[in-house]
Amino acid sequence: EIILAIPSASPKVTRDILKICNQTTCKLKILPGMYQLITEDVSVSKLRDVSIEDLLGRDPIKVDLESVRGFIEGKCIMVTGGGGSIGSELCRQIAKYKPSRLIIFDIYENNAYDIQQELKLNHPELNLTVLIGSVRNTSRIESVMKTYRPDVVYHAAAHKHVPLMEDSPNEAIKNNVFGTYKTARAADKFGVKRFVLISTDKAVNPTNIMGASKRMCEMIIQTFNRYSKTEYVAVRFGNVLGSNGSVIPLFKRQMAAGGPLTVTHPDIIRYFMTIPEAVSLVLEAGAFAKGGEIFVLDMGEPVKIADLAKNLIRLSGYTLGVDMDIKYTGLRPGEKLYEELLVKEEGIQKTENNLIYIGKPLEFNEVHFLSGLRELEEAAMNESLNVKQIVSEIVPTYHIRQEDLKRDEAVNKELRELGKISHEKPVMED
Template identity: 65%
Template structure:
């Protein structure tokens, strides 16, 4: 079945007819334009609009559905896909208008439908010229440049003609992958890839002294909530003191903009990872008060498809025949794609005057259970028949829902209506003394570390009986 009886759909049909090795037969078209109903395209009937999809898929014993609608918006596509997913057919779609305009419509160009295609909101649009304007001809450093967010930052920055791009990462495999990719795509890019830990103050200082970056995106962090609950000292050493090291170097070596990648888990945190990122935001806001560098943070929700996120996990579980494991039937999360998250980070950087926490309006939160069911259906299977869904209980420090802003942060808008600014929070005058004390606590492997973090981040709530990751 092809959905879309326009020229894109016709080209796909024609390819199946003229290429003998394509062993596929198009049996019908679906199109919402009722004037097309009853017509035939190369002898294949147009059988009706979207409300006919389920009935016609059954009637014609359809195995695969191709969505050939290059010019409709994502919201429309998601409505159609949400009908298609009930058919147990394999779904593929034309990526978009670009392929259509460039006459690149072939079966090869069709992509599998991903669960994010069902989210039903238009992708976040950013003004690329603004981004280009402040990255072009600048020396840009990305810490954690091999990670999911860091590597996409590097891709988008590389497009914007920086004077030099420096990738800093402690994990050599990821750094190597993005290095090879960028060298292949941008042979003229002045690219440096440095293996270094943000915990190593001397090494970080050396890198800043040598390269003198104009802009720093600080994406290096431990981010897995359950793992950090078991290793709270590591979360603090890496996230908090890694950020402090990079912020100190940025201040000392005259960086123009420092952009911290933060998370919605920093809001009223219930886990040590979120509390550590809240401390990072506080470091950024403190430095902004005393530095010529513009220090800002960008906070967003869960990133679809990032390392360790729920989608790759669910896909693996489906491949293994199930079960899909979910902590709680009511758990909800805000989601965005990696390119959206990164374009937000880049645009927020262009708005930055210093001290702001930028927050993305991520639309409506998504129920993880619905996501799991949709993913099973997109695989042509039936939830709880072919693949079991199993509830395993909330993990330590996990919330049913994430908040994007604290109440006291207030809200301001920016020229991009999807990006908001939170008002800086007042910090204690002895904040840096408190950090010195926390440093000792972390490196002494003190079992009171959660209590010590709560002394500084009073919005952090934890279970006082928790002894995960603490030597007894």
């Protein structure tokens, strides 16, 4: 057993030491930080297992707390998708800065209930309003904004799972694109001062409908920003550790079931950040936005998913190939080997925080874009099988991979056949 007993070491130093330790077959433990050493007696029970976060170790993110406080304190803040992984962490951090009111808006009542109970317990003084509703429902979202008149809206409501959206592309369009459009329009109509869209690195040169839908969300807020008094901005970042449906919880479930751990490709890489880190940067970016920016978070070094799986196996006391295996399953529909945080044309501009950059927004024909949106909405509402092709005409950087195109054609052919069969069945009379 190796015990790392350098509590004052920075996360980067810790990571580098653990990488060396990881070459052995020893089990790894880590001593608590300096604060615990000062305030508590350190015994063997205080040693903790090394976590994936330790192996990814990066120096703590410094946030300009005063600019965030000045931006939020005393204001009415609304978070759509407030019960989700990112949305709920936004609510936790916003609650610390004493808003006049925090509105959580979510379609999923269980998620909304969980964060409501947590905030009531931890912030009994908070003026909290939790509302159930969909961003796709124009009258509902407008009614909420008309009643409460939020100063700032964080728009985190979205469908995010790439493979699921490949199979239900119309839902990605209805929820992500038109949910964003309706929420952004309501923000303009009822005098919201700033609208912050939570975006993703998958919006850059997208190969899947989820990424393409988020790129359209960015285009929507860029368009609104030109004509509205509301300041519209987007914040784009990569994968967050431990979010619902992310790779670490999946690996842990697979390990508990005896394995194997499934990785789509030996070379697939992703950028990772913890949820609190990402959200603190979102809040800071929102605080010094002027309108129209696409903020890009520095996600650190990319990580091989296969290495993540190997490390998790090691940290759990197993031996790869003996106690636990890794199985490579092939890239999923719409999945890239690597994600990009910027397209080349965007370039980057530094901000006061060296982990937050501003991408120069791409120019596009707004008239063509808005007319394309009308056609797209009609297609999605009519459950068209052609929606991905329509999106590719609106988003020039969206490229459907050949293997996904063939798969879609086969699926659509089957759906048409099923449709014919179901229409031939006699209608039962009462």
